[in-house]
Amino acid sequence: MQIFNSMNRRKEEFVPVxxxxxxxYACGVTVYDLCHIGHARSxxxxxxxxxxxxxxxxxxxxxxxxTDIDDKIINxxxxxxxxxxxxxxxxxxxxYVDMDRLGLLKPTYEPRATDHIEEIINLVRQLEEKGLAYxxxxxxxxxxxxxxxxxxxxxKNIDDLLSGARVDIDDRKESPxxxxxxxxxxxGEPSWPSPWGxxxxxxxxxxxxxxxxxxxxxxxxxxxGQDLIFPHHENEIAQSEGASGKPLANYWVHNGFVxxxxxxxxxxxxxxxxxxxxLEDCHPEVLRFFVVANHYRSPIDFSQENxxxxxxxxxxxxxxLDRLLEKAAGSAGGSSSLDDRIEAWRQDFxxxxxxxxxxxxxxxxxxxxxxxxxxxxxxxxxxIDPQAAAQVAEFMREIGEPLGLLxxxxxxxxxxxxxxxxxxxxxxxIESLIAARAAARKERDWAEADRVRDILDENGIILKDSAExxxxxxxx
RNA sequence: GGCGCCAUCGCCAAGUGGUAAGGCAGAGGUCUGCAAAACCUCCAUCUCCGGUUCAAAUCCGGAUGGCGCCUCCA
Numbered sequence: 097m098q099i100f101n102s103m104n105r106r107k108e109e110f111v112p113v114x115x116x117x118x119x120x121y122a123c124g125v126t127v128y129d130l131c132h133i134g135h136a137r138s139x140x141x142x143x144x145x146x147x148x149x150x151x152x153x154x155x156x157x158x159x160x161x162x163t164d165i166d167d168k169i170i171n172x173x174x175x176x177x178x179x180x181x182x183x184x185x186x187x188x189x190x191x192y193v194d195m196d197r198l199g200l201l202k203p204t205y206e207p208r209a210t211d212h213i214e215e216i217i218n219l220v221r222q223l224e225e226k227g228l229a230y231x232x233x234x235x236x237x238x239x240x241x242x243x244x245x246x247x248x249x250x251x252k253n254i255d256d257l258l259s260g261a262r263v264d265i266d267d268r269k270e271s272p273x274x275x276x277x278x279x280x281x282x283x284g285e286p287s288w289p290s291p292w293g294x295x296x297x298x299x300x301x302x303x304x305x306x307x308x309x310x311x312x313x314x315x316x317x318x319x320x321g322q323d324l325i326f327p328h329h330e331n332e333i334a335q336s337e338g339a340s341g342k343p344l345a346n347y348w349v350h351n352g353f354v355x356x357x358x359x360x361x362x363x364x365x366x367x368x369x370x371x372x373x374x375l376e377d378c379h380p381e382v383l384r385f386f387v388v389a390n391h392y393r394s395p396i397d398f399s400q401e402n403x404x405x406x407x408x409x410x411x412x413x414x415x416x417l418d419r420l421l422e423k424a425a426g427s428a429g430g431s432s433s434l435d436d437r438i439e440a441w442r443q444d445f446x447x448x449x450x451x452x453x454x455x456x457x458x459x460x461x462x463x464x465x466x467x468x469x470x471x472x473x474x475x476x477x478x479x480i481d482p483q484a485a486a487q488v489a490e491f492m493r494e495i496g497e498p499l500g501l502l503x504x505x506x507x508x509x510x511x512x513x514x515x516x517x518x519x520x521x522x523x524x525x526i527e528s529l530i531a532a533r534a535a536a537r538k539e540r541d542w543a544e545a546d547r548v549r550d551i552l553d554e555n556g557i558i559l560k561d562s563a564e565x566x567x568x569x570x571x572x
Numbered sequence: 573g574g575c576g577c578c579a580u581c582g583c584c585a586a587g588u589g590g591u592a593a594g595g596c597a598g599a600g601g602u603c604u605g606c607a608a609a610a611c612c613u614c615c616a617u618c619u620c621c622g623g624u625u626c627a628a629a630u631c632c633g634g635a636u637g638g639c640g641c642c643u644c645c646a
Contacts, residue, residue, distance in 0.1 A: 136646085250641075252642070464594080542605055553608095
């Protein structure tokens with residue numbers, strides 16, 4: 097398996113620290129607001145990686161944290177007149193609502209910063225002992241001068257950063273680049289006792305403390321959005337490696353951004369889309385399909401049109417699956433005449449995903465299966481038999497699983513309500529109209545049959561006639 | 573100003589040295605009462621210029637055009 101390592105900007109052969117086991121840490125969210133589709137992409141990307149590593153038989157320990165204390169949380173809770181704790185709890189709950197709808201697997205651990213104050217303090221003390229941290233009036237800063245290798249992940253060097261104009265001038269710090277490990281609390285702010293007085297953790301230290309606790313000094317994969325490379329991950333490296341003297345992670349994986357209509361998504365541009373808003377008229381698997389059909393490192397452009405294309409593609413796959421299951425008609429699956437064919441597809445899928453999680457190429461395998469199966473199904477009696485149909489359906493679900501696709505029953509997916517129109521026909525009404533049309537067709541009353549079909553069409557229902565009868569689905 | 577990424581068919585998107593995956597849309601055909609769906613066939617030489625090589629979309633140099641980071645950010 098090859099993984100593109102942000103540290104060297106190269107694909108590298110993946111070798112876990114411990115054979116068969118993988119430790120993976122992905123930076124989670126700061127819980128002060130609802131998650132947006134940028135979060136959704138990152139979350140889905142690492143969910144897919146997690147799922148795939150498990151599919152490949154690894155024993156994966158996946159850690160994704162919650163940042164539940166920081167400036168934004170404090171400010172927002174003050175605005176609302178509630179405690180920081182209440183605000184964090186609220187958005188952690190909202191986070192889980194979104195994650196469940198997106199079908200994300202639960203990580204092995206989901207630690208919160210404020211549950212690890214002791215570990216954080218210990219880590220800061222270690223850094224102090226090593227001369228890599230110093231206290232000023234209850235604040236503790238990281239001494240960058242003392243850590244060589246700063247900038248190795250982001251490709252920056254200290255001199256360039258110093259010459260940049262945007263560094264805060266703070267006379268109390270030895271260097272403008274030194275960042276806070278521990279912040280003295282102001283009056284009324286949440287705080288925890290520490291050797292430096294009442295205070296709270298700085299921005300980056302929690303990830304160092306928690307990854308060390310759950311995964312050890314050196315683990316396999318550290319992930320996050322590309323925007324986290326600097327300064328967050330760079331600072332994590334300084335903290336963790338400064339303390340342990342060992343590499344923090346062997347592979348750094350960063351996902352690309354989400355643009356909306358070719359513009360950067362931002363609150364100031366007003367093109368900010370939350371997961372929740374999106375899911376009002378977009379099936380979660382369509383969102384996943386959209387994410388997975390693109391390479392995780394490329395930027396993706398989010399637009400109505402692109403979502404529609406994703407929906408059309410996923411529907412095509414579900415349609416094939418639907419036909420296969422119909423053909424299988426309760427057949428057990430298991431081994432069949434298609435064993436070799438399926439194994440070849442499986443190897444194609446694995447080859448794609450083993451190549452730096454190339455999910456777009458993996459999706460192409462699903463389309464190949466779909467096309468081939470449709471062809472055979474069209475042949476009728478001389479084509480695929482029920483046993484093989486059941487086996488292929490099972491296989492499509494098998495490789496869909498790591499991608500988080502094709503996990504619904506096709507009928508549910510194809511006939512789901514969209515949430516767009518408020519007066520949608522009930523399934524029973526649709527069935528009775530179809531029956532009326534069938535009766536008219538039997539009488540060869542084409543005008544009446546077409547009239548009924550037009551009614552359904554106006555209500556967003558598409559009919560498909562076949563030898564076995566008429567099937568319907570909703571258009572979108 | 574510093575660091576870095578990207579540019580492949582009308583649209584989306586794989587491919588990083590050996591002669592362009594896949595999806596959407598489009599054209600023609602099969603099927604159908606007519607459709608829809610499905611199937612079959614067709615549909616790009618990879619922004620431009622120069623170089624390396626037997627061979628380049630893939631490597632090097634340059635140009636042009638996008639974008640990101642350098643400040644909280646998935």
